[in-house]
Amino acid sequence: MRIAVIDGQGGGIGKHIVEQLRKRIPELEILALGTNALATGAMLRAGATEGASGESAIFYNVERVDLIVGSAAIIMVYGLLGEITPTMASAISDSNADKLLLPIQRGNIQFVGVPRTPLPHLIEALVLEVEQRFKAN
Template identity: 45%
Template sequence: MIKKDILIAVVDGQGGGIGRQYIESLTKQLPKDLPVIIRALGTNSAATSNMMRAGATDGATGENAIVKNAGRADIIVGVVAIVVPDSILGELSPKMANAVGQSDALRILIPFDSCNTRIAMLSNGPLQQFIDKAVQMTIQRIKELS
């Protein structure tokens, strides 16, 4: 039995497209009876709005929202750049990256070649493949917390 709501913080910027895809995929697979909050955390209002339209439970925008919620989250999901200061064309501040990096939450980072951040991976593939893997990892973590 889950004792509390599980908070999944989805961090995105530059329109929130990857966060939107993740939230859409997760909500299709997530059992409806689980007490899960999917919180859209955008570096800008367009990103937050886009993720809200995808089915996030609630959302907030900006540095303070990301910093405050990173410490509360059970799971944080976003592209790898969310742990790199000044990434996402400068939208991700050092304070935000530090909060995500220091959080006790499980961080599920989606590989995405952007903003001069690359990951040496054993395989390459379409973005949706990595989003699907992130969804699987999220569902596994929810089961562990149950």
């Protein structure tokens, strides 16, 4: 199974996702896709198998993975404080890969019916879901 972890800004959320995935599923192939080199670098240092940065890298690679993970902002135009371009959001949304997205509620977007949960708990739930899918393959 090949998984893409997508993040931007400083890559903090992606870094934590990669760390937890690497601990639980060492043999998982993790592709770090950052909106910028700083985010990609943070995910690579956390244990991603390989990484790439920018709009073109995200556009190209989202069709070459089995699963995409990140915050819900990665499918929102101008998400992550404007780092998600329309091309990125469209490519991620249109990808045939399954998507597991964290419902991080920032700015003027709220997910109705989804309780505010601390980030570590959200990441733990995401990692458990990936682990179940990995074992099923």
